[in-house]
Amino acid sequence: MTSLGVPEIEAGWALFLDLDGTLLDIAPRPDAVVVPAGLTGALAGAAARLGGALAVVSGRARATVDALLAPLTLPGGFGHGAELRDAAGRLGEPGAVPAPPPHWARALEAFAATRPGLLLECKPHGLALHYRAAPDHAAAARAAMAALAAEAARDFELLPAHMAFEIRPRVATKARAVAALMAAPPFRGRRPVFVGDDVTDEDGMAEARRRGGFGLHVGRDFAGDPAEVRAWLARAADARMTEAPLAQS
Template sequence: MTSLGVPEIEAGWALFLDLDGTLLDIAPEPDAVVVPATLPGTLAGLSARLGGALAIVSGRARGNVDRLLAPLALPGGFGHGAELRDADGRPAETDSMPPLPDDWPAHLSRFVERRPGLILERKPHGLALHFRAVPEYGAAVRAIMEDLVSEAVGFMLLPAHMAFEIRPRAATKARAVEALMATPPFRGRRPVFVGDDVTDEDGMAAARRFGGFGLHVGRDFTGGPAEVRAWLARATARPIEKATHDQS
């Protein structure tokens, strides 16, 4: 156990890791995050020790995550589970995701142009509008995003860190956990989902359904992402204990 009561990583686990706010410190802008130089190596080493059963489950698009964690291309769920990739590097079909209405990006771009400081983040299956630098626009951001969602079936509005995001209803972090747990090397392992935000609760709930559990940054890791990274690094520097529970 760690000093905070978080169990040390076991050999029979399948790890599902959020990115922003969990592995990386939150930045004023999505493109301003800093990836510690040691993080890709830590993730690669731990993935090998878990037999490949380590996944990234992030609200970011797959290409964005790969750019940040290069040269890694880990399995996981991206865009809150809209995009999936298995342990062999194969992306899943996304036909079940509704297409984003064509006029939404342009409508939000005009909104942002009139309000300096807002940041529009476009994703393959969604849109996020960040107001961290201008919190006074928070209510207006929520209102315009709610108006868009009310016009289309199949989308929902999601609160995030100083942002609101539109995503397909079918895209959840639970979807990523469920899909990967049905395939090797995740199948038969105990899933542990580590996250920091409301969007991660679905993933934690899915982990519990498979006999695992969730760990929340801020509640379980009081040192924030730095503490999570140290926890992962410890597991690459010592023998990982065999599971003490039934993995069936």
């Protein structure tokens, strides 16, 4: 048990980790995040202790996560679970999740161009409009995003994020990623633990609980500090665990 009351990572877990706000400190812009020295080594070491049962489940696109965590290519769910990759590197069916209509991005680009400080982030299966540098435009940003999402309300929904609003496919949830990965080795048969900090992580935590595991919230369990999460992973990477990683069938 850590000084914060969080259990240390156990060999029988399947660990699912959010990225921004969990492993990485939030930055003023999505492209300004800094990957701290030692993070990729801690992730690789913790994954080895867990027999490979460590995944990143992030709202970011798969290509972006891979670029940030290079040279690692971890299994996970990307775009909130829209893109899936298993431990063998196999990708989920690419056409299973809808992409936003192209005119949505064009409309939001025009909208943001008239309101300095707004930043549009285009993803393969979603759109995020960031207002961290323009908080006075938050209400207008939400209204613009809501109007677009309403055009295809059966397939898409609007979500709040860190100083942003995001449109994502309804089927793309972090629970989807947990369920898919838990169905195959090396995750199958382990106790799922989901670590996150945002509203979109609640789906992943709920799925972990449904499967006999639990969720850890950065704000509640790690004093709101991603550095505490990174230290927790580093201890797992460095520890001489008395229990060997569980064999998977």
